[in-house]
Amino acid sequence: MSKHKTLDDLFKAVGLMGLRVLVRADLNVPMADGRITDATRIERVAGTLTELSNRGAKVIVLSHFGRPKGTPEAQYSLAPVAAALEPYLGRKVAFSTDCIGEIAKRNIDALPAGGIIILENTRFHPGEEHNDPEFAKALAENGNVYVNDAFSCAHRAHASTEAIAHELPSYAGRAMEAELKALDVALGNPTHPVVAIVGGAKVSTKISLLGNLVKKVDALVIGGGMANTFLAAQGKKVGKSICERDLLDTARHILANARSAGCEILLPIDVVVASEFKAGALATTVSVDAVPDDMMILDVGADTLNYIAGRIETAKTIVWNGPLGAFEVPPFDTGTVTAARHVAMMTKIGSLISVAGGGDTVAALNEAGATEDFSYVSAAGGAFLEWMEGVELPGVAALERQAKS
Known part of the structure; x- marks a missing residue:
């Protein structure tokens, strides 16, 4: 039995039409003049976003971008990334200027079944990097289920990678699933x-x-x-x-x-x-x-x-x-x-x-x-290194905990 639930488990558990699916992606990609200069992380998460969208889910994407200090900074807005995503997904991508509260709720309510929306940088709130349970609850109010597809962020115990998995049924996205399988083949078994x-x-x-x-x-x-x-x-x-x-x-x-x-x-x-x-x-x-x-x-x-x-x-x-x-x-x-x-x-x-x-x-x-x-080349950086060191990754541990519950 897998140590974590996957999208296949989600599909068996519930119908997706109109379901609000919170997806933790890693959209912290290099950009220049409004263009993504290395699309590796985008290409890897695109499969999960597209699959959920095609099944009629409201796909609500959480991510950080850069290193703002717990407050909004224009240079770290995800708005340009959301716009640049559209060619990779082959569909329109909406954007919300906040990831919690009434602004996020209003934008998500307006999203049609199968629509994709990027919520503003989670690190614009201090609760993100503090792994604050109350901030995680505020994020969780936006969704019915949670999908983590950001292995590259799994070594951080942040609200959008760890605490949120205490609030919602949680699953590994396709990129996360592929990464964990590859790592198990390399050193696990x-x-x-x-x-x-x-x-x-x-x-x-x-x-x-x-x-x-x-x-x-x-x-x-x-x-x-x-x-x-x-x-x-x-x-x-x-x-x-x-x-x-x-x-x-x-x-x-x-x-x-x-x-x-x-x-x-x-x-x-x-x-x-x-x-x-x-x-x-x-x-x-x-x-x-x-x-x-x-x-x-x-x-x-x-x-x-x-x-x-x-x-x-x-x-x-x-x-x-x-x-x-x-x-x-x-x-x-x-x-x-x-x-x-x-x-x-x-x-x-x-x-x-x-x-x-x-x-x-x-x-x-x-x-x-x-x-x-x-066979597999990870784009995860720090998370890959910590995994090789034998360190437990909080984002992965949260998924495994859910699978046991």
Whole structure:
């Protein structure tokens, strides 16, 4: 049995014609000149909104936008987002200048069956981020049922993601359902061997993540600037590279825990170095035992890539977060792009399941042209990372609590 109810459960429970369905979406999308510049989150929630609309529900969308300080700020209004949504949904989208009270009620009452309305930024009210029960009740008065389709906001215990689920029958939307299934396949109940690829600049931002992964995966590839700290912890010289020397003991502790858990750690065996970090910089590949004092490590080398490729080919599940090098600047994108394309190829031929997430990860996979061939790429950012750390996500826990009641 699923840990959470889905739209299919909703459809079995009640007829939707004229039903007021509150949908928590993540419309916190980048915009420029009134246009959405990255529509990934819109495209993912569009399925839920369209499906509910087609069944005759009044679809009432809740979202935050930006970081207003609990009071209305014009720059954070959802009005431009509502207008920009119409081409993605293929239908008119109404807008309400408040998300609670008489204004919201009047606009929702005027909405026809099958209509879609975006309510103004929930963060215009201080009760949102305080997870205030009274604000949640005010939101809940707008609907008959609640659908959470914003996994990217599930790590926040806010009124529109957590407290509201105490007030209404609650269900997971299609995007939330897909995300939870993918994450369960990746780490909840994966097919072994499981290989995690973790990169990024600093160990300090991923201590909890690494600590959780060594207990769950069969092999852990560590790349990016954070790998330098692990190399230094093993007594290797890393030149002018990014290195958190105050975390050498932490790195050694993670390595020891991995050994105890039977998790193989794959660190670079050769690296690409340069004297400066800029596009087209003169670069050379050296062993990790021969990094010059006046150079910095900016990518993994060819031998390391072969080493990683071999481990990828033995895996049944790949979980990826973070680039293997300074992928934003060529030629230091080679490691990340090559490994990403290898995972994509192995996924495409059916050899493994691949799940990836995190802001830099998505950008790197897009650059590699590998995104479409991964089994699932999360656009959730912080929520994806906290899930990988083993942290309970309040928005998901609220849905699971409802499913048990």
